[in-house]
Amino acid sequence: MELDPVPETSEQQWNLDLPAVSCHSAIFTLVDNQLMLLLVERNEGPFRFQWELPGTALTTAEDLSATAMRASTPPLAPLPLAVNNPRQLGAYGGPARDPRHRSIAVIYWGVTHHTNINTGPSGPQLVPMSEWTSDGFRFAFDHQQIADDALIALKESLNSTSLATRLCASAFTISELQRVYEVVFNTEIAAGNFHRKVQSTPGFTTAVGNQNQEPKRRGRPAQRFEATNIVDVSPPFHFESSQER
Amino acid sequence: MELDPVPETSEQQWNLDLPAVSCHSAIFTLVDNQLMLLLVERNEGPFRFQWELPGTALTTAEDLSATAMRASTPPLAPLPLAVNNPRQLGAYGGPARDPRHRSIAVIYWGVTHHTNINTGPSGPQLVPMSEWTSDGFRFAFDHQQIADDALIALKESLNSTSLATRLCASAFTISELQRVYEVVFNTEIAAGNFHRKVQSTPGFTTAVGNQNQEPKRRGRPAQRFEATNIVDVSPPFHFESSQER
DNA sequence: GCAAAAGTGTTAGCATTACACCCATGT
DNA sequence: ACATGGGTGTAATGCTAACACTTTTGC
Numbered sequence: 318m319e320l321d322p323v324p325e326t327s328e329q330q331w332n333l334d335l336p337a338v339s340c341h342s343a344i345f346t347l348v349d350n351q352l353m354l355l356l357v358e359r360n361e362g363p364f365r366f367q368w369e370l371p372g373t374a375l376t377t378a379e380d381l382s383a384t385a386m387r388a389s390t391p392p393l394a395p396l397p398l399a400v401n402n403p404r405q406l407g408a409y410g411g412p413a414r415d416p417r418h419r420s421i422a423v424i425y426w427g428v429t430h431h432t433n434i435n436t437g438p439s440g441p442q443l444v445p446m447s448e449w450t451s452d453g454f455r456f457a458f459d460h461q462q463i464a465d466d467a468l469i470a471l472k473e474s475l476n477s478t479s480l481a482t483r484l485c486a487s488a489f490t491i492s493e494l495q496r497v498y499e500v501v502f503n504t505e506i507a508a509g510n511f512h513r514k515v516q517s518t519p520g521f522t523t524a525v526g527n528q529n530q531e532p533k534r535r536g537r538p539a540q541r542f543e544a545t546n547i548v549d550v551s552p553p554f555h556f557e558s559s560q561e562r
Numbered sequence: 563m564e565l566d567p568v569p570e571t572s573e574q575q576w577n578l579d580l581p582a583v584s585c586h587s588a589i590f591t592l593v594d595n596q597l598m599l600l601l602v603e604r605n606e607g608p609f610r611f612q613w614e615l616p617g618t619a620l621t622t623a624e625d626l627s628a629t630a631m632r633a634s635t636p637p638l639a640p641l642p643l644a645v646n647n648p649r650q651l652g653a654y655g656g657p658a659r660d661p662r663h664r665s666i667a668v669i670y671w672g673v674t675h676h677t678n679i680n681t682g683p684s685g686p687q688l689v690p691m692s693e694w695t696s697d698g699f700r701f702a703f704d705h706q707q708i709a710d711d712a713l714i715a716l717k718e719s720l721n722s723t724s725l726a727t728r729l730c731a732s733a734f735t736i737s738e739l740q741r742v743y744e745v746v747f748n749t750e751i752a753a754g755n756f757h758r759k760v761q762s763t764p765g766f767t768t769a770v771g772n773q774n775q776e777p778k779r780r781g782r783p784a785q786r787f788e789a790t791n792i793v794d795v796s797p798p799f800h801f802e803s804s805q806e807r
Numbered sequence: 808g809c810a811a812a813a814g815t816g817t818t819a820g821c822a823t824t825a826c827a828c829c830c831a832t833g834t
Numbered sequence: 835a836c837a838t839g840g841g842t843g844t845a846a847t848g849c850t851a852a853c854a855c856t857t858t859t860g861c
Contacts, residue, residue, distance in 0.1 A: 335580050336620055338655075338666055375581055378657035378664070408653035408668045410583075412623035419623070421583055421666065423653045492813075510851065512814060536812025537858035552797075552849070737840075755824065757841060781839025782831035797822070 336410065336419035340384035341372030341460075343426040343467035344400060346434055346443065347484050350500050353443035354464060355389055355434065363416050364457030368449070370464065371441050372422065381405070385425035391440035398434060400427035402483070402547060404474070406467055414459045422458075426467040428484050475501060477553040479521045482544035488525050490539035491515055502556040520548040581655065581664035585630035586617030586705075588671040588712035589645060591679055591688065592729050595745050598688035599709060600634055600679065608661050609702030613694070615709065616686050617667065626650070630670035636685035643679060645672035647728070647792060649719070651712050659704045667703075671712045673729050720746060722798040724766045727789035733770050735784035736760055747801040765793035 344355040356368040373388040375381070382403045390398045403425040410421040436442055448454055449464060456464065474480045481497045482489070495511045498504075515521050522542035589600040601613040618633040620626070627648045635643045648670040655666040681687055693699055694709060701709065719725045726742045727734070740756045743749075760766050767787035 336583050338581050338583060375655070375664075375666075380657065381653065381655045381666075405652050407650050408626065408666075410620070410626040410668065412625065419620070421620075421626075421653075421668070423655065423666070490813085507852070508812085509814070509816090509853080514850085516814095533860070534812080535810070535860050537814075539813055552800075555797075735840085752825070753839085754826085754841070754843090759823085761841095778833070779839080780833055780837070782841075784840055 336421050337415075338375040338421045338423065339372045340375055340381050340388060340423050340425070341370040341463070342385040342389040342400075342403065343370050343406065343424060343464060344389050344398065344434070345426070345428045345467075345471055345484075346431040347497060347500060348431045348443060348445075350496065352446040352501055353431070354446065354449055354467075355436075355441045356444045356449065357441050359457050364455075367455040367457040368444065369457040369460045370424065375423075381423050382425050385423065386427075389441060391435055391437050398429065400429045400433075402480070403427040404470070406463070406470055409459055409463055411459065420458075422463070424463055424467065426470055428471065428480060430484065430486055432486070472501060472556075472558070475554070476556055477550055479518070479544075479548050479550060482522060482542075483547070485544065488541045488543055490541055491522075492539060494522075494542075498554070498556055502558050504556055504559050506556075514550075514554070518548065518550050520545055521550070581666050582660075583620040583666045583668065584617045585620055585626050585633060585668050585670065586615040586708070587630040587634040587645075587648065588615050588651065588669060588709060589634050589643065589679065590671070590673045590712075590716055590729075591676040592742060592745060593676045593688060593690075595741065597691040597746055598676070599691065599694055599712075600681075600686045601689045601694065602686050604702050609700075612700040612702040613689065614702040614705045615669065620668075626668050627670050630668065631672075634686060636680055636682050643674065645674045645678075647725070648672040649715070651708070651715055654704055654708055656704065665703075667708070669708055669712065671715055673716065673725060675729065675731055677731070717746060717801070717803070720799070721801055722795055724763070724789075724793050724795060727767060727787075728792070730789065733786045733788055735786055736767075737784060739767075739787075743799070743801055747803050749801055749804050751801075759795075759799070763793065763795055765790055766795070 342355070346353050346355070355371060357371050358368055359365050371389040373384060375384055377384070379387075382405070386398055386400060386403055389400075404427065406424040406426050408421055408423050410419075412419065414420055414422070431443070434441075434443065446468075449456070475498060481494055484497045485493055491512050492508060494515065495506055495508060498511075499506055523545045525541045525543045587600070591598050591600070600616060602616050603613055604610050616634040618629060620629055622629070624632075627650070631643055631645060631648055634645075649672065651669040651671050653666055653668045655664075657664065659665055659667070676688070679686075679688065691713075694701070720743060726739055729742045730738055736757050737753060739760065740751055740753060743756075744751055768790050770786045770788045
């Protein structure tokens with residue numbers, strides 16, 4: 318069994334057979350109590366004027382994750398996108414996914430606070446979930462399936478890890494954290510129990526000194542916390558979306 | 563942003579830049595109370611005489627999973643390998659993973675009963691986990707990492723789904739099913755509790771008519787069951803490996 | 808004082824664990 | 835009879851859901 322992935326054919330055939338590989342990213346964030354996904358509207362080629370996950374061809378000698386993250390940064394953006402924990406969703410390579418040629422897309426997904434995302438009129442846009450899960454929305458290629466899979470991966474990670482802290486600002490309250498879950502799962506959570514669960518999970522948050530210079534609101538002022546390394550929640554949450562799609 | 567994954571360069575450069583894509587499979591099975599992994603010893607190219615997951619270049623217009631499964635079937639085998647639920651582990655594409663050229667490997671993993679696997683002297687071999695997790699064992703490329711990741715994925719699926727039934731023969735007893743978990747996790751399970759958990763999970767098994775023509779052993783004869791569709795176990799098991807590596 | 812948000816206490820329910828115990832069979 | 839493996843009963847434990855209740859603030 319020869320496992321050299323380069324087939325022994327002529328150079329011309331080699332060209333035709335070799336698939337193109339691209340890396341894409343599915344970046345989620347929260348804006349205004351809505352879950353947003355970073356998407357790009359295609360302006361040429363097949364699926365023109367339809368939306369896709371930001372991606373780029375795999376050409377330079379870097380990790381797949383680095384290529385994917387680079388793709389979600391607009392060309393002239395001053396700072397790279399701060400998604401510090403991209404996770405691989407998988408490779409999508411159905412033989413008919415690109416009408417031009419065989420194509421493999423490797424997808425990474427991640428979350429970040431919306432202030433870390435640079436959007437511009439000609440680059441990636443934040444699209445609310447209510448839009449891209451509606452029937453009229455048009456994804457390019459198989460990116461509808463990919464976005465659905467990424468959303469499932471996001472929910473699984475929120476249930477089993479402290480990833481939700483990365484969707485909050487650098488300092489946040491427990492109820493702001495709770496809002497993350499409520500938005501993503503479209504559900505209501507009993508505040509008292511949520512508070513205990515987070516506080517009783519070691520490493521979920523770190524208390525921050527009482528720099529409580531918030532615009533004063535009603536009610537008892539909340540403690541503020543910071544995100545730390547992502548830890549497992551054990552036993553996990555088991556939130557479920559109430560009515561999806 | 564042009565997202566066409568084919569860069570607009572000359573054909574020669576195109577050759578150099580385009581990575582090679584191969585599909586590999588990590589097939590687990592049980593033989594003699596040992597967890598086995600299907601591996602191939604390389605006999606040419608880099609990493610000669612080292613072991614890799616069976617793989618093949620992506621050349622034909624088929625699903626990635628089909629290519630991966632084809633790679634684990636010996637060339638002249640009469641029947642394809644019966645892994646009816648291959649799951650994608652991920653894509654591995656570090657820039658240095660293949661010393662010859664840029665290379666992307668898409669990995670699928672699965673389980674099956676050992677009688678469904680055809681091995682030959684020149685093809686894939688079943689290697690016990692005790693061997694391939696020992697320090698002296700030599701994997702080709704980054705297949706050590708991939709095998710470790712596949713084992714983690716296997717354990718996660720055993721904990722959260724009824725996949726273990728696919729490692730048993732077509733008819734099996736609850737204690738044979740229990741042995742699957744005990745071998746993979748290298749742990750001991752209280753038989754009574756395991757019995758209840760399996761029986762109380764709808765769809766985990768299907769009772770089979772009392773065709774109880776086994777070689778008679780000591781003790782009360784056990785009921786025999788068949789595998790059905792794979793269902794989620796909720797709440798999941800949480801077995802853990804006692805002393806790994 | 809009252810409303811609102813933060814945080815704590817308390818009870819009931821569910822699922823697992825540990826282990827005792829009975830069942831059915833071969834020797 | 836007895837050992838062996840199959841299967842059920844039961845009490846203790848740990849975690850969560852539900853919700854009452856206290857605390858701390860703005861109005």
